[in-house]
Amino acid sequence: MSKQKYFFLILILGSLTALGPFSIDMYLPGFPAIAQDLNTTAARVALSLSSFFIGISAGQLLYGPLLDRFGRKTPLYLGLGLYIAASVGCATIRTIDGLIVLRFVQAIGSCAAGVASVAMVRDLFPVKDSAKVFALLMLVVGLSPMIAPTVGSYVTAAFGWQGVFITLGIMGAMMLIASRLWLPESYTPDTSLSLKPGPILTNFWAVLREPQFYTYTFAGAVAFSGLFAYVADSPLVFMDIFGVDAKVYGWIFAFLSIGLIGSSQVNSVLLRKYQSQQLIFAALICQVITSLVFLALTSLGMIGLGGTIALLFIFLCCLGFSNPNTAALSLAPFSKNAGSASALMGAIQMGMGSLASMGVSVFSNHTAVPMVTIMAATSLLALLLLVIGRRQIVEQVEVPTGQLAAPVH
Template identity: 40%
Template sequence: MSAATVSAPSQTFRTVFVLGILSAIGSLSIDMYLPALPSIARELNTTDAAAQFSLASFFIGLGLGQLLHGPLADRYGRKRPLYAGLALYTLASAGCALASNIETLIVSRFIQAVGGCACFVIARAMARDLFDTATVARVLSRMTLIMGAAPILAPLIGGQVLMFVGWRWIFWGLTVFGAMCFGMAVYWLPETRQAAKQARNWLTTAWHNYGALLRDREFMGNALAGGVSQAGMFAYITGSPFVFINLYGVDPAHYGWLFGLNACGIIGGSQINAYLLRTRRPADVLRRTNNLVAILGLLMLAVAALGLGGLIGLMVPLFAFVTSLGFSQPNAIAEALNRQHQRAGAASALLGALQFLAAASAGAAVGLLHARSAVPMAAVMAVCGVLSWAFHTLLIRRARPALPPAAGAA
């Protein structure tokens, strides 16, 4: 049972806005400092590879931290673990700004990620506490409107900060952002789950909950389908700088505009998804989207392999693929969290960890398959699309009969 409900439209808007801001903390923390990596390497007298490992350490922290925060949020309520995570994130951001060597920066980035990932784990769990499944999918679509702005604005902001005051002020800005998020969580978010009254400690409970979730075909089908389709996005992020700039000759100054165009596609798709969910069930939209993602991935691979249409020929299926994530991600998350009432925190954490593992694997695959063509990026994205369809088909559609359509469904 939730500890609080959100009823008034203004309160609902405020809650969704804050949850969206919290969910964007990972993108801001990654994308804002990407333009600064060469400057960091020079100032800290280290190699480019060592500077890039500060990004890898952040990803590792995201993957491990989610598995920690989910059970804590189920055991101790949502807000106390959120406060702890935000406090850790804020302090670690200041540590990054003050780092005098690359080792300190790498460790601080890891701690920053462990604290920051509490935000999107608990944001998803809070949404599940407050709303039913269909409403959760709509809420997540609205949150994507805020989250989707981060990949567009963060590199631009980071580049301007780097130009005028240096890379350390990027992390001072994240420190201030963390403190602001802490204040918004205190004053604007309700506690949606009280601390559990149970004899077992949280580690035992976490082990039990994660085991139950891994055996749950419906949860795993939705989590894996959403995770591998999202991994296609990371394959695009990893491969697109080489494909756009080196292969097709796009000016590096214009790369951000192409990246932003696809980010707009995700935002637009998520808002159309919110409209569709007024008359359709999330499971129905997800099933059709998974079919489309598989087809688009294979189409993009064919275009890349045959060299059809140059950059524009590749951009059309690529844009459609990325836009489809605005439909698949909110619905996959909502369906995965459905029925996970008492372990929504653990479910949100495992969902995020699976998505991160799939994303890291896709990015690594693009790097290992590196070639002077767009085929490696397109091939990994195609595999992600087909796997998303396969997981959803094998684990869910064959696990239980289809439910009757929702009232008023078109």
Template identity: 40%
Template sequence: MRICRLCNNCALRFRNPFMTSTKGAPSSSRFPLWLLICASLTAIAPLSIDMYLPSFPALAADLHTDIGQVQLTLGTFLVGLAIGQAFYGPISDRFGRKPPLYVGLTIYGAAAAGCAMASTVDSLMLWRFLQALGGCTGLVVSRAVIRDRMEAHESARAYSSLMLVMGLAPILAPLIGGAVLAASGWRAIFWIHCGAAVLLLWFVHVRMEESLDVQRRRTLHPVAVLRSYWELLRDREFLGYSLAAGCVQGGMFAYIAGSPFVLIELHGIDPSHYGFVFGANAFGLIGMSQVNTRLVRARALDDVLRVALFAPCVAGLVLAGTALIGWATLPVLLVCFFAFLSGLGCITPNASALALSHQSHRAGTASALMGTLQFGFGTLAGAAVSLWHDGTALPLAVVMAVCGSGAVVLRLYGRAGMRQRSQSAT
């Protein structure tokens, strides 16, 4: 028996951590409603990024600018995602998980309407930045809600379910965006974002229960908030596992930034076929995230993570080595990209669960800092590939190798912190 954290008067029998009901019996649903809402909140970021990518040429023509300026609207969105998460964490630890969602989704919806009515690329950049500041609340709160309701092993399985959504979004979003673009123009894409915000607000208000007890809420005093962030940065377990996931995500952002040039320009893949490569890698990520839900049932999270990290590490090193000696053929690239990105399906859920495993007293703040660090790594890795553009595959290969190898080292740092905590507890 375990006492439900949402209600002091009821008890839930956790035969399956994904299937709970207020009557104590497992639900027949594969995913409980609260986890579906969390998955929808998590999907905001990839849908906001990938859905409008097919509209770049139409955006440039309509706003009388070039593609480079339109691409900057994506960069401002990523910066907003990285910065905004740091603010919502402490707020959610003080006022609960639902109030920040009300604020964030309202900002996201209003900014999406602003994007739809933008008349210049500069105003679009501003609205996209504000849209990210609002949308990132879903990333922070969804992780915090899972940590509120589940322990480490259970939360790893829940995060794997979120990875299913994160993997499907890059496949479906460009297709949806392309269809909407053809039917109604690029502005309709942002009106859909606005409508999605309104729908999610309704679900959060009506169907999502508050997961943070009043007794566990923390002060919002600036000194206390800064102290919490400082303590988290000094926590080797939290920092090591957070950055291990961040490094691998950095490799993914490097792939997103550099693979179009490497595959289309260098190796002659037809642009219309590039989406199939992108989709195949996303399916690999989805498949491994579902394999992970089975692996963690009988194995320690860190053991699964240790093995999974070999995939991006080896794939990155092979990429760098073959690029240096001129053997980075198309088959080598495709296999290495697939191995690297598929590994995220096991790495991100387990590293996130381990990073937050001892942060239940400040899950929102910890989730926010973890997200900021990971998106920060991703932004730096993508920028490194773009700035180090030399007309070859070497910049992408080296950045992915550094990210994959760095994740292995940072996991060891987190593991050392875990042992230190265990020794202190005994």
């Protein structure tokens, strides 16, 4: 493979991987403007984020079998077309209920890009190069929450919140054209593969029954759901309560993302000395303490903008340590069903995240208390699930060297 072709493949696959994170983060600075234009509240607008998380959760389970049955490109084209149409719909919709529904559809479309890009890395690159390629893709995913809100804040300021969805639609169209012109079909469709629900559900059930999988998957997903509560409520907390403008909010969000991304990189270094399970326990204990202190100070009205940013930064650092390790230990027992296990783990994580983001919307009282309460409750529950679940694991399968999963956003 020539260097030019290699570069284009990485560029296209990286862009596909980033579509979902950009769709989540880019419109966050526009929450107040959306609420004003659609005659609703920022908390109600946050339900459009929850519906997006639900769509991603469902999409991960949907596209796995489709990509194996029909090849990589046909489902990808279908998903990107759906994404473009939904993005245009989001830009022109005039009701909040319509936006909530269209964001769900947009998520189903974007999920095709993420799932297909991962599958195509395995198809197109030798095994010895795949780890390097995945690392590059995960770097794109990690940079997305740092870049997307800042870009979104400037687009919102210049063109209104509708401009964000038009921009996302243009991104989707560019990826569709690039995929059509320069992305090869990397997999021969397996016409013998059954798409009936029965065999698919049986396969997922076999994965779910593994104690190591359900222990670390549910503990990790519940712990990580605090991130979704933060993402959903951060526009209200920073722009409504603390009164920062959209551009400043974008820079705050970018700074806080450094905590999650940076700690995940430090985690890789610490794994040379410590085991994954040790880092998970330490991270969860720190997360519980941080969130309880955060809740106490917020409830008493004793914390300002600086303190809120500092405690959120520590909280996200904890997730940067726990999430890659819980993901890696969840998938470690599987040699044959790794694809199904990965899809199920992603769906559970997004499902838990959607519940957390819905929670901050439902219990919104124009303070940060609902967000911080959910962060504290999920941290405690995650630690409890880990302690109880570990007793069910007869013999833990350790993570092979160099196969630690990257943090999910």
